[in-house]
Amino acid sequence: MNGPVNRISQPSVLVAIVNYRTAGLAIDCLDSLVEEMKAHPGARAVIVDNASGDNSCGRIASAIKKRGWDRWAKLVASPVNGGFAQGNNRAIATDRAAGGSPDYVWLLNPDTRVQPGSMQALLKFMDDHPRAGIAGTLLKDRDGQAWPYAFRFPSLLGEVERGARFGPVSRLLRNHAAVQEMGREPAPVDWVSGASMMIRAELLDSVGPMDESYFLYYEETDLCLQARRDGWECWYVPQACVMHIAGQSTGLTGKDAVVRRMPAYWFESRRYYFLKNHGRFYAMTADMLWIVSHLAWRLRRRILALTDHDPQGLLIDFVKHSALLKGESPAPGKPLGSR
Template structure:
């Protein structure tokens, strides 16, 4: 397979350069079967020039290029800019590898993904095992969000999680290759024919839920989605977005997260289902708050979360950034 790798940069030129350096060591790169495009979403910090200089000085110019854009209109639109050009090329790629700028690919990370698509014609999307620098796994194979899944996610209570195990959006990391409902867009290989079938990523998402929505559309069109742990990719969680709940809480959940969640439920399931999911989340959060106060647990809730949830979900139709 010939692979087009797309990396979206927004004010993370150092991390993006490090990611490119790890790509340079892949066998597919040295054999000329992989080319990469770094899309810069109007960073305004000199990122395009710095990345072009890095590509030139490190000898990546034979397989990597930089695509500056004049506007920052989100993750989906930025990736689509490169995908659109690649798919209309005289020699379009057989698959597109979406890769976050805050990733470092391990040796031979691409080959298992390609192997999965080659061996399984019904598989349209396959994702990597994401891990920490020390090799510890991150959850990257998921179930689609649902009403009960929203309740479980907000409740954060052991008995509820066990009862609704099949609804948990982020189940435990699988021990081997497995079919899943969606995979993280931090490292996701997509067969070209999937784009032919369902189109590009939905530009209506600024950030978050775009890969969930894309996998859902692909699944409804008859494509399978797989998780392939033999493909190992280090993911420096949250360093490109500032939202890493494992190390610190953001001052406030950004409006575009609520807007993306709302778009996902309404576009895929309709207004009534979306409101049911909202009620499920609020009920779960109330349960968590009750438990937190009764057991005197530390309050790790982002400030203004419920007020923001209600205002952004029920009172806003636009995307707040």
């Protein structure tokens, strides 16, 4: 892997935003980018509407025109809702078809607000760390509460920790737990949230675009894994900060995120990730370890009369979509569990 040339003086940045029925939030996200765009003339945004069917396109297009954002913002109406990966790939392809050649692509969820100076913080970090192919930011909720976490790649022991939800087990397997609490300084990590993720364009040229077989969830995990295998680093950079009103596009927000049934595409994406990256035997083993650990948690919950905060039908849905019962991979470009 060759190191990139120094382009921090006038970097070309593409901000990619995928909207699905959250026009108001997407407009607010664009509004938060105004000052960033003024400070970085080489930056622009492409927002892809994933067939929302609720006049999102009209509202976003009107805001772009009326507020004078058309110098740097472009709306693309996708005829289908192909998911997060496909939407972002469409944004990148649209920019390149128009002659764009970005040095960096910054993925932002429509329910995010960029804090002032965050683009510069990311660009400076990437320029100072030529092996960094991906950088994630500090996230804050709408009340300003920091969410200082990054993630470890899914693993067999990680599935045990996730399923058991038992203090002694979590302490024993703390170095395998998926969620990793971070400090105040930049640090290398396995993967970061796709809600705010800056990607070096050279990485995309090397490992390819995001895998469109994922409809939603695990696609950024997969991208970070492919980057790792190709010799790139992924970093958590808390000097850049983005407010994230989590789950607005999926509908999994607040208390509903605990109570509501998890969508089929989450389980489909999880299974595909393990099958693609580790093979059928590993995927089946991961499923068995989670199921056994989860059953142990359910038994402990009953004995201790603990409150059940699991999503409805969690175990049944997990088994139904597991590699134990379904081992196929999707056809290229056809997302699993798409709607």
